[in-house]
Amino acid sequence: MSDSASQAPTAGQPIPTPPDFPIVWDDPRDAKLTWMINDKYATPIPPLVNAVVSAFLVGGVAPFEQVGIGIRLTRINTYSYLSIGPKAAPPDVVMKGMGMLNRAAPGVFKMMMGKMAGGMSKKIEADFNPKIDRFETYWLDEILPEVKQHLAYFESSDLRGMSLDQLRAHLTEAFKRTERMGVLHGSIMPALYAVDQFEELYCELFEDASTLDALRLTQGLDDKILEGDRALWRLSRAALATPEVRAILSNHAAGEVIPALEKSAACQPFLTELRAWLAQYGQRLNDAFALDDPSWIEDPTHAIEYLQADLALPEPRAEMESAALVAGREKAIAEARAKLAGYPQPIIERFETLLKAAQIGTVVLKDHNFWIDQRFFYHIRRLIMEFGGRLAQNGTLEAASDVFCLAPDELQNDGDLPLKALVQERKAEMEHFSHITPPEKIGTMPAFEMTEGGTLMRVMSKGEMGAPNTSPREADKVKGIAGSAGVVRGPARVIHSLAEAGKLQPGDVLVAKSTLPPWTPLFATASAVVTDTGGVLSHSAVVAREYHIPAVVGTDYATSTFHDGQLLEVNGNTGTVHVVVEEQVHEPALAG
Amino acid sequence: MNLLWLGDPKSFDAGLVGGKAANLSRLARMYHRVPDGFSLPVKVMDEAHPLDLRGEITSGISDLMACHSLDDFVAAVRSSAVDEDGASASFAGQHETYLNIVGPDAIIEAVTRCWESARSERALEYRRQQGLSVERPQIAVFVQQLVAADVAAVVFSANPITGERKEVMINASWGLGESIVGGTVTPDTFVVRKSDSEIIQRTIADKQRMTVSAPLGAHEVDVPRFLRTEPCLTDEQVGELANLALRLETTMERPVDVECAYAGGELYLLQCRPITALK
Numbered sequence: 086m087s088d089s090a091s092q093a094p095t096a097g098q099p100i101p102t103p104p105d106f107p108i109v110w111d112d113p114r115d116a117k118l119t120w121m122i123n124d125k126y127a128t129p130i131p132p133l134v135n136a137v138v139s140a141f142l143v144g145g146v147a148p149f150e151q152v153g154i155g156i157r158l159t160r161i162n163t164y165s166y167l168s169i170g171p172k173a174a175p176p177d178v179v180m181k182g183m184g185m186l187n188r189a190a191p192g193v194f195k196m197m198m199g200k201m202a203g204g205m206s207k208k209i210e211a212d213f214n215p216k217i218d219r220f221e222t223y224w225l226d227e228i229l230p231e232v233k234q235h236l237a238y239f240e241s242s243d244l245r246g247m248s249l250d251q252l253r254a255h256l257t258e259a260f261k262r263t264e265r266m267g268v269l270h271g272s273i274m275p276a277l278y279a280v281d282q283f284e285e286l287y288c289e290l291f292e293d294a295s296t297l298d299a300l301r302l303t304q305g306l307d308d309k310i311l312e313g314d315r316a317l318w319r320l321s322r323a324a325l326a327t328p329e330v331r332a333i334l335s336n337h338a339a340g341e342v343i344p345a346l347e348k349s350a351a352c353q354p355f356l357t358e359l360r361a362w363l364a365q366y367g368q369r370l371n372d373a374f375a376l377d378d379p380s381w382i383e384d385p386t387h388a389i390e391y392l393q394a395d396l397a398l399p400e401p402r403a404e405m406e407s408a409a410l411v412a413g414r415e416k417a418i419a420e421a422r423a424k425l426a427g428y429p430q431p432i433i434e435r436f437e438t439l440l441k442a443a444q445i446g447t448v449v450l451k452d453h454n455f456w457i458d459q460r461f462f463y464h465i466r467r468l469i470m471e472f473g474g475r476l477a478q479n480g481t482l483e484a485a486s487d488v489f490c491l492a493p494d495e496l497q498n499d500g501d502l503p504l505k506a507l508v509q510e511r512k513a514e515m516e517h518f519s520h521i522t523p524p525e526k527i528g529t530m531p532a533f534e535m536t537e538g539g540t541l542m543r544v545m546s547k548g549e550m551g552a553p554n555t556s557p558r559e560a561d562k563v564k565g566i567a568g569s570a571g572v573v574r575g576p577a578r579v580i581h582s583l584a585e586a587g588k589l590q591p592g593d594v595l596v597a598k599s600t601l602p603p604w605t606p607l608f609a610t611a612s613a614v615v616t617d618t619g620g621v622l623s624h625s626a627v628v629a630r631e632y633h634i635p636a637v638v639g640t641d642y643a644t645s646t647f648h649d650g651q652l653l654e655v656n657g658n659t660g661t662v663h664v665v666v667e668e669q670v671h672e673p674a675l676a677g
Numbered sequence: 678m679n680l681l682w683l684g685d686p687k688s689f690d691a692g693l694v695g696g697k698a699a700n701l702s703r704l705a706r707m708y709h710r711v712p713d714g715f716s717l718p719v720k721v722m723d724e725a726h727p728l729d730l731r732g733e734i735t736s737g738i739s740d741l742m743a744c745h746s747l748d749d750f751v752a753a754v755r756s757s758a759v760d761e762d763g764a765s766a767s768f769a770g771q772h773e774t775y776l777n778i779v780g781p782d783a784i785i786e787a788v789t790r791c792w793e794s795a796r797s798e799r800a801l802e803y804r805r806q807q808g809l810s811v812e813r814p815q816i817a818v819f820v821q822q823l824v825a826a827d828v829a830a831v832v833f834s835a836n837p838i839t840g841e842r843k844e845v846m847i848n849a850s851w852g853l854g855e856s857i858v859g860g861t862v863t864p865d866t867f868v869v870r871k872s873d874s875e876i877i878q879r880t881i882a883d884k885q886r887m888t889v890s891a892p893l894g895a896h897e898v899d900v901p902r903f904l905r906t907e908p909c910l911t912d913e914q915v916g917e918l919a920n921l922a923l924r925l926e927t928t929m930e931r932p933v934d935v936e937c938a939y940a941g942g943e944l945y946l947l948q949c950r951p952i953t954a955l956k
Contacts, residue, residue: 286901286903289899289901289902290898290901292898424891426825426890427777427825427889427890427891427895428825428852428889429826429827429828429851429852429887429889429904430827430941431827431851431904431907432851432901432904435901435903435904
């Protein structure tokens with residue numbers, strides 16, 4: 086037995102912590118919960134980013150709380166940890182009792198869990214079903230207008246004109262609105278449910294149909310992200326039409342393009358257009374909550390990189406597959422309708438309702454990201470940076486971005502805290518822990534595992550969260566979920582962040598933990614996509630289907646199994662990826 | 678003219694068009710909505726091979742399409758024996774029925790198969806057992822518009838289980854009636870008391886299978902889960918069906934079993950015959 090196995094914590098017992106990761110619990114009750122590392126943040130998370138993310142989550146957990154699941158976020162030794170469990174955890178003795186029952190009579194226990202999950206599922210379905218019946222109005226008339234209201238509030242606030250005290254009040258307001266935005270973000274959960282329900286009905290109605298067959302009926306629809314891509318491509322046509330602009334884009338590194346354009350009189354009209362594009366579509370961060378990274382407006386390097394690549398494309402990336410996708414979608418819809426023509430009316434009606442909800446749901450899964458994950462958090466960053474700028478100006482901080490190292494209440498404090506010293510302390514702490522691998526799980530092992538997840542968990546597992554992977558870990562292959570059909574071979578390219586996007590060459594297999602909307606243009610370069618997390622409705626799978634490249638998602642281990650340059654075979658039909666051994670590629674080598 | 682139209686007084690003669698078509702013709706003429714169609718009478722079927730009737734069948738279908746403004750004609754093709762649907766012996770299921778037959782060629786082919794099946798071993802054996810003539814099969818073929826049923830129902834104007842004549846019993850399930858008649862689905866059951874039209878029993882079953890018409894012919898499929906335990910009739914529809922059965926019982930002067938269907942909210946009468954084995 087190996088060391089790690091002998092130390093494996095048992096159900097209901099405290100999880101031992103590594104010596105380099107000592108834990109002091111602020112609230113001792115938290116030690117009784119099971120905390121999982123929030124793998125969205127593989128690196129230490131600054132306190133202010135953590136505060137914004139936590140405020141957002143407080144709003145987002147509403148649908149879970151409704152069914153009795155509590156979700157909490159905490160920052161332990163600079164890392165973000167997440168706890169999911171019963172909202173009001175039953176007393177210890179009950180938990181222990183259930184743990185004992187689980188060991189003594191697993192069958193009875195499983196049945197009990199199934200009943201509980203069934204009860205939760207009924208609640209969730211009763212809440213979601215009326216929403217997906219009128220999904221278009223639900224999104225367009227109930228959710229989106231409020232999202233836009235919050236954005237308008239931030240767009241219209243004159244940060245420069247505010248005093249420091251006004252900015253403090255504004256920050257407090259921003260936290261309130263972040264919480265509300267979390268609620269709105271949580272309320273688009275029915276979008277996933279709509280696609281899930283459509284896909285299940287489709288597979289029930291048409292024998293031998295796969296999830297991917299069902300999803301074909303929802304593909305090729307326009308969304309805000311594609312709209313931005315198209316507008317950027319049109320900009321590339323303007324660039325081609327002006328020789329000076331064309332020369333600068335072709336001969337300069339992305340980071341040097343704008344200064345070069347600024348110096349040339351002939352490039353001014355184009356620069357104006359480029360700035361207009363950035364104002365409209367550059368309100369985005371590289372990662373959903375990467376508040377401490379510059380937005381595309383502040384640092385347009387990625388936009389310029391995409392623009393440079395666009396110069397060579399005869400039509401917008403999104404357009405390249407779109408005609409085929411639309412034709413394929415309409416053909417599949419017509420075939421389904423023809424098959425159902427003689428079916429009872431309630432089935433036809435349900436099919437049409439769910440098809441429409443799933444189509445809008447697919448768009449909402451992307452559009453909400455444009456409005457909330459990108460735009461809203463851009464504004465939050467803008468506010469925080471303005472605040473930091475003022476503190477740097479008046480000498481309270483060394484640099485504007487140091488503000489991320491402080492907690493909200495410290496920012497509300499009127500000058501009697503040694504903020505500079507606090508910043509140094511926090512930076513040192515993050516630096517220290519950035520060299521330490523945080524444990525996956527801390528706290529107390531659950532007395533029992535939830536064996537039945539119910540509707541909510543099933544729906545969630547199809548999105549970014551993904552499902553737990555039960556396949557054993559192997560040295561040169563991974564098994565995940567078939568996210569987009571097709572089989573392809575290409576060299577692996579492991580990309581951890583958008584900053585590494587430049588190393589992706591045409592034909593490479595993009596291997597990533599997960600992908601985000603700002604990564605979308607990479608799908609035009611990659612020959613296939615493989616991710617650690619996510620289900621069939623995750624960003625990676627949805628976009629791969631749009632770009633007609635194979636995808637395998639939710640493998641858990643892809644980024645830690647494969648390394649750059651290995652020749653991979655990606656099978657998007659079976660959900661497997663393996664390293665191609667040389668003999669399989671070339672003619673057998675000569676003996677000796 | 679070798680075709681006899683549904684509702685034409687000549688079609689009231691069971692000796693010409695068979696018991697089933699004669700029944701439906703009378704009912705259609707009276708007041709009920711019966712899917713339209715025509716019969717190929719016994720005499721015609723006796724003397725000609727269906728292929729010789731191609732021209733007439735084709736023009737009959739054109740007439741039906743014109744009359745009901747249809748883009749294509751989806752038919753149920755059934756044989757109807759002259760001594761069938763008598764009070765003593767029911768021929769239910771003894772002759773072939775072809776559902777969801779589209780276009781003249783396919784319809785002619787189905788008529789041919791009906792014609793052949795009347796002469797099949799299975800049919801002759803049944804007739805032998807029932808003490809009917811086995812020498813000259815007297816069948817007509819009935820070509821009728823197929824109603825794409827949302828719900829099919831079999832209504833008994835007397836309770837066939839208890840023999841109680843003061844009650845109407847309704848079995849209903851999703852899709853065409855074949856799954857109920859063939860016993861592959863447990864239908865919803867409603868019992869209505871005749872005296873005050875009260876629904877005295879309502880059993881909603883887990884209806885797992887249904888027959889649907891599909892481009893390649895009717896076939897049985899799984900009912901999607903969301904619909905399985907949903908009642909397939911509203912109380913109003915139960916009342917309407919009970920009423921229909923009562924009127925038919927009065928007309929026929931004995932307890933009847935009635936096959937009907939709801940399609941697009943309209944109630945269609947598909948078949949009506951005396952209950953053969955009432956306690």
